[in-house]
Amino acid sequence: MARIAFHLKIADGEREAYREAHENVPEWLEEAYLESDAGLETYSVFEADGHVFGFLELEDPDALQEVMENSDAQARWAEEMEGITVDEDGDQWMDEVYRMI
Secondary structure, three states: EEEEEEEEEEEOOOOOHHHHHHHOOOOOHHHHOOOOOOOOOOEEEEEEEOEEEEEEEEEOOHHHHHHHOOHHHHHHHHHEEEEHHHHHOOOOEEEOOOOOO
């Protein structure tokens, strides 16, 4: 099981829009992730003061990357989120450096 995290920033003044969008994540987006071959078990998103931290547990990160890069659902979601998030470094996944079981 792979464990992946990411960080991104919310654009100034868009915190409420970001939170509202995630209160109503469209089924078509969730289906794209869940019906992929990634074996997604956990996908959590946390936010504080305009900083977003995401955490995933999945079987195949490459399959998830395929959905993120090539699915119509992800492209549509990116359009909806345009101007709400800030793309500073691209969507870089973070390395796990410590885990206590």
